[in-house]
Amino acid sequence: DSGVTQTPKHLITATGQRVTLRCSPRSGDLSVYWYQQSLDQGLQFLIQYYNGEERAKGNILERFSAQQFPDLHSELNLSSLELGDSALYFCASSVAFWGEQYFGPGTRLTVT
């Protein structure tokens, strides 16, 4: 158990819908990262937040957005969902802007 929690574990929804994935970092960690793992694209970095502020963006679609709240938990919002958005979404956290990243168990999103 890495100490990073993600909810829900599984999510099934229809095309065009909007979902929110939640991540709670390890106690004391200030950075949160989101990654997407899909069959087509492999494991890709989406976005990083540090202490509430966006610090880096990767291959994140405009339909996706994220935020980190004052209690340091983070949410990834996916809207206008398409079949190709079906993937495993990981959250990871680290103590500082730099440092080891510890991964949560992931949220498996299925878009039908």
Place this chain on the structure above:
Amino acid sequence: AQTVTQSQPEMSVQEAETVTLSCTYDTSESDYYLFWYKQPPSRQMILVIRQEAYKQQNATENRFSVNFQKAAKSFSLKISDSQLGDAAMYFCAYRSSNTGTASKLTFGTGTRLQVTL
């Protein structure tokens, strides 16, 4: 941009034997970190071992060791005395040490390791 390449989609090893997984990467940076992550069927990403580029000594963690060849940009993982629990997908990953850039991980496509009796 950095890239990580794992050219072995699948590997197989017999229990108690040794196997080596290959990874090459491309970067123009001189200082960085390299990692091997294990993803078992549970899908959890587990850090196996890390290597800091400025350290010449190869990292070792119990039965897991790496062969880091900086000039060749090669970073292979050796698993000794393979166990059934080692069966998983293994990902090689790169992270820059440049504090001015993102601390994201860049992953390879993975190698699926099967362990047979």
